[in-house]
Amino acid sequence: MSAVENSISDDVAKSASDARDRLNEHTLKIVHWHFSEETGSPFWLEKKAELGFDPLKDVKSFDDLKKFPNFEDEWLRGGPVDRWVPKGHAGKPVYVFETGGTTGIPKSRMVIEDHWKDYELFSDTLPDKYFPRGANWLMLGPSGPRRLRLAVEHLAQYRGGICFCIDLDPRWVVKLIKKGWMEHLEEYKKHCIDQAVTVLTAGHSIECMFATPKLLESLGEALEERGTSLKEVGIKGIFSGGTEFTPQWTRFAVEEMLGGPVEEGGVYMTPTYGNTLMGLACSKPISAADGYKISYYAPQPRAVTEVVSFDDYNQVVGIGETGRVKLYTLTDEFFVPGFMERDEGEREAPFDLYPWDGVSGVRPFHELASATTVGVY
Amino acid sequence: MITLQPLRWGKPYESMEIKDIVHFDTGEPIAKFGSVGGGIVGRDMKQAHKAREALLKYSPAELIEMSKKAADLFENAELPVGDTTQSVDEFVHQQSASTGLPEHMCRSNLKKNSFVLSHMDEILNCLTRGLDLNILSKGYGEEGRGVIVSYQAQTPILGAILPNNSPGVHTLWLPAIPLQIGLALKPGSQEPWTPYRMVSAFIQAGVPAEAFGLYPGGHDAGGAIMTKTPRSMIFGSAQTVAQHAGNPKVQAHGPGWSKILIGDDIVDDWELYLDMMVESVLSNSGRSCINCSGIWASRHTREIAQAIAQRIGPVDVLPPTDESAQLAAFTVPAMATGTHAMVQQDLAEQGVTDMTAEYGDKLIEREHCAYLRPMVVHADSPERGVAMKEYMFPFVSVVECPQAEMLRRIGPTLVGTVLTRDPALIAAAGASVDIDRVNIGPIATNRLNWLQPHEGNIIDFLYRSRAYQTADMPVAAGA
Numbered sequence: 017m018s019a020v021e022n023s024i025s026d027d028v029a030k031s032a033s034d035a036r037d038r039l040n041e042h043t044l045k046i047v048h049w050h051f052s053e054e055t056g057s058p059f060w061l062e063k064k065a066e067l068g069f070d071p072l073k074d075v076k077s078f079d080d081l082k083k084f085p086n087f088e089d090e091w092l093r094g095g096p097v098d099r100w101v102p103k104g105h106a107g108k109p110v111y112v113f114e115t116g117g118t119t120g121i122p123k124s125r126m127v128i129e130d131h132w133k134d135y136e137l138f139s140d141t142l143p144d145k146y147f148p149r150g151a152n153w154l155m156l157g158p159s160g161p162r163r164l165r166l167a168v169e170h171l172a173q174y175r176g177g178i179c180f181c182i183d184l185d186p187r188w189v190v191k192l193i194k195k196g197w198m199e200h201l202e203e204y205k206k207h208c209i210d211q212a213v214t215v216l217t218a219g220h221s222i223e224c225m226f227a228t229p230k231l232l233e234s235l236g237e238a239l240e241e242r243g244t245s246l247k248e249v250g251i252k253g254i255f256s257g258g259t260e261f262t263p264q265w266t267r268f269a270v271e272e273m274l275g276g277p278v279e280e281g282g283v284y285m286t287p288t289y290g291n292t293l294m295g296l297a298c299s300k301p302i303s304a305a306d307g308y309k310i311s312y313y314a315p316q317p318r319a320v321t322e323v324v325s326f327d328d329y330n331q332v333v334g335i336g337e338t339g340r341v342k343l344y345t346l347t348d349e350f351f352v353p354g355f356m357e358r359d360e361g362e363r364e365a366p367f368d369l370y371p372w373d374g375v376s377g378v379r380p381f382h383e384l385a386s387a388t389t390v391g392v393y
Numbered sequence: 394m395i396t397l398q399p400l401r402w403g404k405p406y407e408s409m410e411i412k413d414i415v416h417f418d419t420g421e422p423i424a425k426f427g428s429v430g431g432g433i434v435g436r437d438m439k440q441a442h443k444a445r446e447a448l449l450k451y452s453p454a455e456l457i458e459m460s461k462k463a464a465d466l467f468e469n470a471e472l473p474v475g476d477t478t479q480s481v482d483e484f485v486h487q488q489s490a491s492t493g494l495p496e497h498m499c500r501s502n503l504k505k506n507s508f509v510l511s512h513m514d515e516i517l518n519c520l521t522r523g524l525d526l527n528i529l530s531k532g533y534g535e536e537g538r539g540v541i542v543s544y545q546a547q548t549p550i551l552g553a554i555l556p557n558n559s560p561g562v563h564t565l566w567l568p569a570i571p572l573q574i575g576l577a578l579k580p581g582s583q584e585p586w587t588p589y590r591m592v593s594a595f596i597q598a599g600v601p602a603e604a605f606g607l608y609p610g611g612h613d614a615g616g617a618i619m620t621k622t623p624r625s626m627i628f629g630s631a632q633t634v635a636q637h638a639g640n641p642k643v644q645a646h647g648p649g650w651s652k653i654l655i656g657d658d659i660v661d662d663w664e665l666y667l668d669m670m671v672e673s674v675l676s677n678s679g680r681s682c683i684n685c686s687g688i689w690a691s692r693h694t695r696e697i698a699q700a701i702a703q704r705i706g707p708v709d710v711l712p713p714t715d716e717s718a719q720l721a722a723f724t725v726p727a728m729a730t731g732t733h734a735m736v737q738q739d740l741a742e743q744g745v746t747d748m749t750a751e752y753g754d755k756l757i758e759r760e761h762c763a764y765l766r767p768m769v770v771h772a773d774s775p776e777r778g779v780a781m782k783e784y785m786f787p788f789v790s791v792v793e794c795p796q797a798e799m800l801r802r803i804g805p806t807l808v809g810t811v812l813t814r815d816p817a818l819i820a821a822a823g824a825s826v827d828i829d830r831v832n833i834g835p836i837a838t839n840r841l842n843w844l845q846p847h848e849g850n851i852i853d854f855l856y857r858s859r860a861y862q863t864a865d866m867p868v869a870a871g872a
Contacts, residue, residue: 196636202620228612233432240439264409268432306407 022363026164031371034314039372040077042317042348047075050351054349057106059091060351061338062099063090078320081344082330084353090121099281100126105349114290122161130318130349131163133170134295137315138288141298142175145283150176151223155323156212156231157258163292164258168226169244180220182211184231205225205231209238210256216249217242223250228258229265236273247275247283257296258290260379263308270308275306288312294319294343300367300374312378313370320344323363323375326383328358332373335365358384395487396425397475397585399609400592400655401437402444402575403602414583417493417724418713420761424475424487426585431613437577438550438621445549447601457514462598463591464511468503472593474553479798480591488586489713492558493722493762496713498677500558504821506587509564509843519844520568520852529852530573530699533861536571540610543861544852550575550606552618552625553854555588557581558724559682562628562646563591564843568851570600577606579615580823583724619673625856629819644854648783649807650684651838654822655690655697656813657796663690663697666812666835670697671704673810675767683808685838686783688791689775689799698748698771698791705767705787706752720786722762729756730761732784736768739779747770748791775802800825807848810839 024032051071064071067081080223099113105128113131148298153172165181165308184204187299192201193258212235216222227235232254239245246254254274266287289312290296297312297319314321323339325331333339340367341359360381364374408427416423416709448456461825466472471784473478481485481503488499509516517526524544528534532691533543551569556562556577569576580588585607592605608614610632617627619642627633634647641814655663671778688697711718733756740747748754748769757764767787772780775794781804782790794802800821803809809828813819819833829848841847 196632198616198620198636233435237432237435262410264428265430265432266739267409268430272436273432 023188024367026324028366028368028371029108031368032366035371036078037367039320042056043078043081044075044370046346046348046351047071047081049104049348050102053103055102056349057102058099078344085353086329088351089123093121097124097126100350102348105218107177108295109166110167111161112161115292123292125163125350127163128349130267130295130347131167131173132170132345133314134318135167135175136291137318138296138298138304139171139174142253142255142286143284146278147175147224151252152177153179154212154215154222154225154371155179155181156208156225156227156235157184158186158228160185160187164226167296169188171226173225177260179226180215180222182207182208206238207236211286217244221250223252225251225254227254227256229256229269230259231262232256232269233265233273234270236269245275246273247281249284254283255288256284256285257290261287261310262379263302263310266302266308266310269306270302270304275329289375291343291357293350293355294321294345297321297374298370300364300369309376310378311364311376313344313364313372313374316370316372318347320346320372321372321375322335322373323361326360329354333363338362338377340381343379357381394422395423395475395479396427396611397589398427399429399433400602400605401433402440402547402606403596405605406433412582412586414491414585415761417583417722418485418488418759420849422709423490423686425522426582426609426792428610429608429614430610431617433576434606434608434610434617435607435615435621438617440574441550441622442546444577444604444606446545447603448570448573448575449530452574453517453530453571453573456513456600457517457526457572459595459598459600460513460567460571461511461592463600464507464509464513465717466555466597467591467594468507468510469596470597471794472590472597474589474593479593484586484590488560488584491583491586491724491813492560493659493724494558494560494678494680494713495711495715495718495721497718498721499560501677502587504564505561506567506591510567510591512843513568516843517571517852519566520846520850526571529856530680541861541863543859544856545859546574547855547857548623549779550579550622550624552576552579552622554615554618554625554627554629555581555584556580556628557583558721559628559680560584560587561677563587563644565626565847567852570595570604570788572852572855574855575604575606577618577625579610579618582609585609587865595721597694614743644849644851646682646848649684650687650781650783650803650805651683651810652687652689652723652803652806653685653810654718654799655688655813656815656818657691658813658815658818659694660690660812661737663693664700667697667700667704667833670701671835674701674769675705675708675719675787676837676839678719679783681785681839683839683841684787685789685808687780688789689794689803690791691793691795692795694773694791695746695748695771698746700767700791701791702748702752702769704870705731705769708767708787708822709753710757710764712768720764720766722764723785724762726763728785729765730758732765732786735782736784736788736846737780740770741778742779744773745777745779745790800827803827808832808841810834810836810838 030086051058111127114124155168169179278284287299297314298312322342324342343355361375361378412424414424485499489496530609553566569765628646634645637643637645708719755766765786772792780792806828808830811822
């Protein structure tokens with residue numbers, strides 16, 4: 017990327033500076049919440065003794081979070097899950113959501129209302145033209161121990177609609193792949209897609225949906241085989257995510273599955289990036305002119321993404337440079353002071369809509385890529 | 394630097410996902426390779442009928458003539474490939490650079506593919522047992538016996554998931570075009586060269602471009618070809634073959650476990666067959682399913698193993714441009730180290746002897762690749778695990794086994810060369826369902842007669858023989 021492309025306007029620079037101030041302020045508030053005896057969680061209060069510094073005194077800005085050791089996702093395996101519940105939230109109903117879990121003990125994260133808040137914030141980014149208020153939704157993806165179903169359902173309800181849900185169990189999919197039961201895999205996928213087609217063609221006025229890229233692809237294909245399309249069954253807006261999302265796939269989806277660019281009457285689609293730890297990062301609007309480049313921006317200050325050097329995880333790379341994705345979660349329910357994602361990408365500059373760093377070209381971290389099964393559902 | 398892009402029924406597609414193809418030894422990029430995902434492949438497979446329709450505009454005879462012209466172009470011409478043109482020498486350099494095969498082996502595979510294509514009329518004549526190819530084209534016809542014969546094409550296209558590093562296997566999909574069946578090929582990530590050059594040669598020879606799809610990509614691209622094509626072939630491991638066993642839609646090609654069986658009647662003269670045995674083990678760097686991985690005899694097995702070891706044990710790594718290079722590199726070093734570790738386990742078993750131990754280290758590790766030097770092991774019984782092993786380098790186990798037990802213990806054997814004059818052994822070998830291609834007499838396992846079917850007859854795979862009866866329609870009253 018050239019220096020010109022990297023340059024940001026004075027207005028954006030000012031917004032970015034303001035956003036940073038808000039992030040610093042938010043960081044202080046969250047650190048105090050999690051490390052105060054009255055409000056903190058048993059996990060962090062116990063961890064405090066091992067840190068070698070006092071978060072209540074020594075964290076004065078977001079950058080000071082680098083004093084913490086990297087968050088180890090192994091800490092999330094096994095119980096008791098209650099140790100993550102901040103005392104300040106004692107007595108409230110708690111959800112537990114899991115990731116992974118194909119083998120061994122899955123990682124689990126407690127949630128009270130974060131999944132609702134994350135998706136309410138996400139809702140604010142969705143254009144009403146393509147995600148009409150009051151429209152009904154389809155959620156086609158994993159439910160079970162994952163938060164996605166409840167989160168998307170809340171999004172639909174928050175926008176005044178009702179959510180129809182079709183479940184796909186990714187742990188079973190991974191098992192089918194490992195066993196080489198490809199016929200079963202196809203049948204299972206068909207089983208899910210058939211249900212989605214049935215719901216979409218049953219007169220429920222579904223206009224918005226979530227699907228993982230692979231399921232969206234299969235759904236588009238299944239509808240086409242029945243002589244119809246996502247557009248013809250009434251879908252106006254789609255948000256997709258959950259697995260790797262590439263410009264090439266986006267181009268294919270826009271050009272060959274969604275009826276062309278949205279300006280020419282095609283179905284609107286926006287990629288998202290997220291996980292149970294962080295929440296949901298939105299994409300900068302995608303276009304053919306921009307090479308279908310996908311740039312994600314975390315919902316700051318509740319979550320932050322950085323692109324850091326492969327050699328020094330506390331060193332943010334230059335704009336346009338490649339590094340590993342580092343996540344921070346800074347909510348009153350959950351505190352993650354720097355978690356190394358299993359992804360890498362390029363650092364993106366702030367812009368007017370999201371005046372903070374983003375990340376583009378997200379793909380499996382090259383050192384882990386061969387050992388990771390991605391995009392299975 | 395040459396860039397290879399996907400081809401969607403004859404139309405190049407500018408992929409946004411471009412990867413480097415790197416030199417096996419230096420790690421330097423030598424080409425760029427665009428890929429597609431399963432979604433694009435799936436969409437194109439819905440238009441597969443158009444590929445066949447384009448081919449049906451030409452008669453089989455015309456397509457055979459085009460194939461012969463394509464053979465000449467493939468072997469000799471400068472052809473448009475990717476975003477540039479490619480000479481034969483460039484093809485050989487590029488293929489060697491990405492696969493680790495010595496250049497003379499690349500040239501040999503080039504000639505083999507060209508040979509098969511240029512003899513397509515004879516090959517199809519033999520595989521169809523002289524059937525008029527217009528009957529395949531039309532779907533039915535009369536052969537002169539007063540009975541209609543009908544062969545129904547089971548697919549408009551043949552899908553193929555091609556291997557990374559075996560340029561010799563491409564002969565298997567070549568008959569599709571003169572049979573008026575289109576091709577959806579997923580080229581191997583390190584060996585896209587043959588399919589790209591071959592498709593270019595076909596198109597230059599006049600075959601309609603709409604008949605060809607080239608879909609480089611990951612597992613989902615291959616998976617889409619397999620699931621959405623009524624007939625496809627795949628090249629892979631024993632696990633891949635097992636996964637598709639019994640699936641009539643898939644012809645799976647994997648390890649061959651090809652063997653040489655020596656009858657008691659001639660085993661005392663084993664030295665007469667030494668050259669043939671060495672060729673069977675060492676040719677093409679031992680990388681093919683038709684390379685010999687087991688030599689079975691009831692006696693003299695140690696001497697046989699010793700003699701082969703003396704011939705191939707000293708073979709060492711040479712530059713790929715050296716005309717006497719016999720070893721191909723493992724472009725993924727971990728494959729070599731893993732294989733080496735498995736061989737060490739084999740050798741740990743009682744009754745197994747490394748006859749090439751005196752010829753130095755077998756595992757040669759380089760920065761970006763690795764080599765395994767030839768190995769001959771002796772197994773004092775077919776009970777030894779190594780008797781059933783096949784590896785991707787010149788490796789053979791010489792197994793001591795009574796003749797009476799051989800055929801029931803050899804297991805799956807793609808090519809079985811049986812050295813004997815004993816009519817009973819010849820008859821039993823011919824009847825053994827474990828042996829796919831049977832050679833009676835001193836024929837090296839790697840020497841295939843292309844006029845005969847290989848791992849199933851492709852005609853039977855692509856066409857179904859069925860009944861087709863006709864009767865005159867009655868004339869309507871008042872007509």
